[in-house]
Amino acid sequence: MYSEKVLDHYSHPRNVGTLDPNDPNVGTGLVGAPECGDVMRLQLKITDDGVIEDAKFKTFGCGSAIASSSFATEMIKGKTIDEAFQIKNTEIVKELNLPPVKIHCSVLAEDAIKAAVSDFRAKQEKLKEVHS
Amino acid sequence: MVQLPIYLDNNATTPVDPRVLDAMLPYFKESFGNSASRNHPFGWKAEEAVDWARETIAKYIGADPKEIVFTSGATESDNLAIKGVAEMYASKGDHIITATTEHKAVIDTCKALERKGFKVTYLPVNKEGFISLDDLKNAITEKTILVTIMYANNEIGVLQDIESIGKICRERGVLFHTDSTQAIGKVAFDVNKMNVDLASISGHKMYGPKGIGALYVRKKNPRVKLSAQxxxxxxxxxxxxxxxxxxxxxxxxxxxxVCMTDLSEETARITRLRDKLYNGVTAVLDEVYVNGPDPLTAPEWRLPNNLNISFAYVEGEAMMMGIKDIAVSSGSACTSASLEPSYVLKALGVGEDIAHSSIRFGIGRFTTEEEIDYTIEHVVTAVKHLREMSPLYEMAKMGIDLKSVEWAAH
Incomplete structure (x- = not known):
């Protein structure tokens, strides 16, 4: 029913954890809703040059949702935020071999990446305003 | 050493008891006759067996053998009872009363009748899954021809107050059908004491074979007539x-x-295992919620073998992955074909997040103490593993009210 890769990410999730949401270099994306059965929180630590140096996640959801977010943290580290913003859910589907009923888990992971990057950008904008 | 996988889904189906299989085997082989063949010993032998079966079933539910109609299972029995009454009594009225938490075999049969012009009232349930007797009384009109309320709920194990419901129906002159699939063989059932006019029975929920069931149809006071389906x-x-x-x-x-012969001992044994499981997980884990009546304070209102609990902040399908050697079921959307969480749990008004987090454990005749010990240990480990990576658990522990968060529903 589940691919080997999903099972592996489920049993040994990469980068579970929490980054300080108040750190100006941390972008947080919280997507989904408890009543829908999945909530993902993705946090990215981004250098001043816009490179993702760390990523942490926590997910409430099925095994595929956990695997999608775990894999997303793996693939995103080292990328620039512009590159991260280009990541498509289909890359996650392909890597994890998700069946059609689980595509929404990968969409949620893509949304989480975009939300985290947007949060970081908004924070940076605010900082600039304060300084100028 | 515990044998894996462990089967704890005995509200879905049960294995055939070896004593049951032994009783059946001759009727596949040397006694294969058609019970309707009246002119030779092969037919007589089959008829004798059917007569014995009819008498046996009737005896254990307080009925007359002539009141037992054999069917292919409880779904057919529900269809026959509800559609059969609706068609037969259509000139008397067009209104049927049921509950929102009934099995699909009842709900969808009622929906089919609605498409044919019948009117159906779906009674709501309270947080524990009970219908209100006042709601029932108020729903009955001159046009009401049938009330159909299940005895035991297949998901949350709640036992409706069938005796009181039957009394109300009798007083108001309305026929009463109960889907007793989950209850029969597990709790006492008497069609006269409970004023039941029609009752659906299934074989495979009580260690009998799949594909066989029965419908009890009252023959007098009142005589129930059915339109054949x-x-x-x-x-x-x-x-x-x-x-x-x-x-x-x-x-x-x-x-x-077999069920009725050791009913009280078996009920005591299964209840003890169920409570051990419940106490075992709640001793270690916080925020575990029971769906349906509390097994410890209201055990008389719950199937002894059923434990439906929600592990808050943990999604049900992920939970099932974490205990992959233990067969259970979940009310989570991810485990249903419709991607909707359980309508029974939603009807309790417990919140959809709790529905997504629910796991149903169904203990059975062949469940051992060692299996329960193994289950407690692995459930606790899985919940801890999943809460460790649950953002909701972290937020709740930080004192954030999850209801106050603006979620982006998708």
Whole structure:
């Protein structure tokens, strides 16, 4: 029913954890809703040059949702935020071999990446305003 | 050493008890006759077996043997009872009362009748899953021809107050059908004491074979008449045509006999295992919620073998992955074909997040103490593993009210 890769990410999730949401270099994306059965929180630590140096996640959801977010943290580290913003859910589907009923888990992971990057950008904008 | 996988889904189905299988086997082999063959010993032998089965089932539910109609299972029994009454009594009225938490075999049968012009009232349930007797009284009109309320709920194990419901129906002159699939063989059931006019029975929920069931149809005070749903040779007093499934019928009766023979001892043993499981996980884990009546304070209102609990902040399908050697079921959307969480849990008003987090454990005749110990240990480990990576658990522990968060529903 589940691919080997999903099972592996489920049993040994990469980068579970929490980054300080108040750190100006941390972008947080919280997507989904408890009543829908999945909530993902993705946090990215981004250098001043816009490179993702760390990523942490926590997910409430099925095994595929956990695997999608775990894999997303793996693939995103080292990328620039512009590159991260280009990541498509289909890359996650392909890597994890998700069946059609689980595509929404990968969409949620893509949304989480975009939300985290947007949060970081908004924070940076605010900082600039304060300084100028 | 515990044998894996462990089967804890006995509200879905049960294995055939070896005693039941032994009773059935001759009717596949040397005693294979058609019980409708009146002119040779092969037929007589089959008929004798069917008569024994009818008497046995009738005896354990306080009925007359002539009131038992054999069917292919509880879904067919529900269809026959509800559609059969609706069609037969259509000139008397067009209103049926049921509950929102009924099995799909009842709900969808009622929906089919609505498309044909019947009116159906779906009674709501409270947080524990009970319908309100006042709601029922208020819903009955001059046009009401049938009330259909299940005895035990398949998901949350709540036992409705069938006796009081039957009394109300009798006083108001309305026929009362109960889907007793989950209850029969597990709790006492008497059609006269409970004023039941029609009752659906299934073989495979009580260690009998799949594909066999029965419908109890009251013969007097009042005499219930049904419009047949399957036409043919006029078997079962014209209510259900089709050559009788003799081995299945023998298996159904034998299964009920075995259940009723050790009912009180088995109930005590299973209740103890169920409570051990519940106490075992709640001793270590916080925020575990029971769906349905509390097994410890209201055990008389709950199936002894059923424990439906929600592990808050943990999604049900992920939970099932974490205990992959233990067969259970979940009300989570991810485990249903419709991607909707359980309508039964939603009807309790407990919140959809709790529905997504629910796990149903169904303890059975062959469940051992070691299996329960193994289950407690692995459930605790899985919940801890999943809460460790649950953003909701972290937020709740930080004191954030999850209801106050603006979620982006998708």
């Amino acid at each position: 399957i036409d043919g040779g006029g078997h079962e007093r014209g209510m259900r045509s089709g050559t009788l499934n003799v081995p299945g019928i023998v298996g159904l009766a034998k299964a009920l006999e």
